[in-house]
Amino acid sequence: MSKSIDPNQTLLEVFGYSEFRPQQEEIVETLIAGQDAFVLMPTGGGKSLCYQIPALHRDGVAIVVSPLISLMKDQVDALVANGVRAAFYNSSLKAEESRQVLARLHAGELDLLYVAPERLLSDGFLERIKEMPIALFAIDEAHCVSQWGHDFRPEYVQLGQLHALFPAVPMIGLTATADPQTRQDVLQRLGLQQAKCFITGFDRPNIRYTVVEKRKPFDQLLAFLDDHQRAAGIIYALSRKRVEEIADRLAAAGFKARAYHAGLGDKERKKVQEMFLRDDIEIVVATVAFGMGIDKPNVRFVVHYDLPKNIESYYQETGRSGRDGLPAEALLLFGYGDIAISRGLIEKGGNQDQKRIELHKLQAMVGFGEAQTCRRRVLLGYFGARLEEDCGNCDVCLNPPETYDATVDAQKALSCVFRVGQRFGVGHVVDVLRGAQTQRILELKHDKLSTYGIGADKVAEAWNSLIRQLIHRGYLVQDVASYSVLKLTAAARPLLRGEEQLVMAKPRLRVKTLQKKGKPKVGDFDYDSELFDALRLRRKRLADADGVPPYVIFGDATLAEMAAKMPTDEAALLAISGVGKHKLQRFGSEFIDEIIGYMCR
Numbered sequence: 001m002s003k004s005i006d007p008n009q010t011l012l013e014v015f016g017y018s019e020f021r022p023q024q025e026e027i028v029e030t031l032i033a034g035q036d037a038f039v040l041m042p043t044g045g046g047k048s049l050c051y052q053i054p055a056l057h058r059d060g061v062a063i064v065v066s067p068l069i070s071l072m073k074d075q076v077d078a079l080v081a082n083g084v085r086a087a088f089y090n091s092s093l094k095a096e097e098s099r100q101v102l103a104r105l106h107a108g109e110l111d112l113l114y115v116a117p118e119r120l121l122s123d124g125f126l127e128r129i130k131e132m133p134i135a136l137f138a139i140d141e142a143h144c145v146s147q148w149g150h151d152f153r154p155e156y157v158q159l160g161q162l163h164a165l166f167p168a169v170p171m172i173g174l175t176a177t178a179d180p181q182t183r184q185d186v187l188q189r190l191g192l193q194q195a196k197c198f199i200t201g202f203d204r205p206n207i208r209y210t211v212v213e214k215r216k217p218f219d220q221l222l223a224f225l226d227d228h229q230r231a232a233g234i235i236y237a238l239s240r241k242r243v244e245e246i247a248d249r250l251a252a253a254g255f256k257a258r259a260y261h262a263g264l265g266d267k268e269r270k271k272v273q274e275m276f277l278r279d280d281i282e283i284v285v286a287t288v289a290f291g292m293g294i295d296k297p298n299v300r301f302v303v304h305y306d307l308p309k310n311i312e313s314y315y316q317e318t319g320r321s322g323r324d325g326l327p328a329e330a331l332l333l334f335g336y337g338d339i340a341i342s343r344g345l346i347e348k349g350g351n352q353d354q355k356r357i358e359l360h361k362l363q364a365m366v367g368f369g370e371a372q373t374c375r376r377r378v379l380l381g382y383f384g385a386r387l388e389e390d391c392g393n394c395d396v397c398l399n400p401p402e403t404y405d406a407t408v409d410a411q412k413a414l415s416c417v418f419r420v421g422q423r424f425g426v427g428h429v430v431d432v433l434r435g436a437q438t439q440r441i442l443e444l445k446h447d448k449l450s451t452y453g454i455g456a457d458k459v460a461e462a463w464n465s466l467i468r469q470l471i472h473r474g475y476l477v478q479d480v481a482s483y484s485v486l487k488l489t490a491a492a493r494p495l496l497r498g499e500e501q502l503v504m505a506k507p508r509l510r511v512k513t514l515q516k517k518g519k520p521k522v523g524d525f526d527y528d529s530e531l532f533d534a535l536r537l538r539r540k541r542l543a544d545a546d547g548v549p550p551y552v553i554f555g556d557a558t559l560a561e562m563a564a565k566m567p568t569d570e571a572a573l574l575a576i577s578g579v580g581k582h583k584l585q586r587f588g589s590e591f592i593d594e595i596i597g598y599m600c601r
Contacts, residue, residue, distance in 0.1 A: 372505030
């Protein structure tokens with residue numbers, strides 16, 4: 001593809017979108033100008049376009065580093081369908097295929113090349129590209145470079161040398177999951193201290209978050225699936241054995257479900273993934289420890305059958321639903337037995353610092369499950385973002401707990417954090433509030449503090465719940481780099497001074513089962529569901545003929561817009577979001593015929 005001049009023209013003609021999402025255009029222009037960038041953008045927020053469009057505007061080939069081999073293939077398939085010259089180079093290729101990719105690279109016939117970090121950093125490959133024009137380096141899943149991240153990969157640390165080896169080549173680091181500590185570590189390790197940082201937020205408002213107490217989990221799963229007939233979904237479970245059991249029981253109940261975990265052979269895993277991508281099966285059951293790496297935009301639900309070990313994993317895994325922007329659901333079956341199992345696995349680790357980090361992250365995950373405030377507020381607050389209003393699209397918002405005036409209790413807790421010098425964690429603060437006579441309190445003389453014993457009228461769990469809510473609401477932060485000590489934020493001052501009233505949820509010691517809820521809103525438009533199904537069938541036939549997943553032809557959001565606006569000529573079809581010139585030429589007549597045929601019935 002020849003290098004374009006206007007990024008907006010590329011966005012429309014190649015990718016079929018009429019306008020950029022927030023901050024995308026500025027990121028694109030930063031890279032085109034040869035500057036470094038760091039991007040934190042939610043899953044489904046359009047991170048890929050941030051480097052794919054600059055790759056079509058700068059001389060040379062863009063090198064994209066990804067830790068997920070399966071995801072490389074998905075991205076390359078989608079790019080090729082849009083007429084972009086793209087390829088991947090990893091261990092899944094046979095010798096002849098590898099030679100062909102390298103030949104295209106040397107001939108200047110590639111705009112983007114996706115590689116695994118270990119393949120890129122091999123001496124042979126670095127030597128090979130040293131004399132080539134490189135458009136940019138894109139480091140996807142950049143959180144993997146940080147030990148503070150939930151998915152630390154040692155091979156990623158070596159990517160920091162790219163700046164020294166290719167000082168004139170711009171670099172972009174991208175991630176959807178990084179708390180403030182992880183972000184700083186990523187910037188330092190990748191040498192991006194001078195990079196322009198773009199943080200577009202973590203919110204995925206189209207995902208409904210629901211937590212229910214885990215009781216007879218398979219029956220709860222079946223009840224949930226009853227409302228999601230024919231929808232694509234992922235179910236995460238803790239062990240391979242449980243994954244196999246759930247998949248078998250779902251298949252016996254008539255669902256198109258298959259297991260997917262690291263214990264399966266490469267051939268079987270690849271087969272299951274292809275079946276899921278091509279809509280030949282509806283449900284994949286996978287281990288939480290195994291990264292799916294699936295770029296499938298029409299996943300309508302994600303269920304966590306067991307508790308994830310940290311919020312980063314939970315956020316990333318639930319983020320695999322609703323990537324097309326249409327309504328999606330995330331269900332967590334919250335079991336207290338799962339907490340003990342996860343804690344036991346962490347305690348077996350040998351690295352004390354790593355154990356401390358992981359235990360802190362597990363406790364934050366438990367706090368999310370026990371939350372009595374808007375779950376989206378809790379989730380975003382963990383990543384350092386603050387939501388000013390409740391989301392209205394989670395189980396707590398839809399089934400609110402009983403509330404009370406918590407101003408005085410909050411002042412007691414915040415005062416205690418201040419009196420102990422903002423140098424202690426939740427457990428110690430609660431002990432001081434309740435007047436516990438522990439050896440540590442006596443040694444530190446914290447029994448002499450004015451806040452000692454002022455909360456003796458409440459059980460420890462009530463104070464734990466209150467402090468968790470204060471963290472979720474942004475009045476307190478836990479400093480994970482300093483043993484999870486509690487610290488006051490600027491928002492705490494007016495509350496302590498009595499200038500603000502605080503209404504909070506009464507503690508629920510167990511999560512109540514969510515009552516039956518109404519259907520979520522559908523996008524920005526109403527569409528004909530019968531025509532939508534007909535377009536999906538036409539898309540499936542075309543995709544099978546091309547040997548690609550259906551979403552590579554068009555995503556569900558594009559089909560929904562077609563089913564709403566019913567375009568009957570090429571100009572009208574080209575105005576549909578997601579329809580570019582290349583796809584219009586290849587598939588336009590097929591979908592126009594389907595729409596006209598439907599209208600003439």
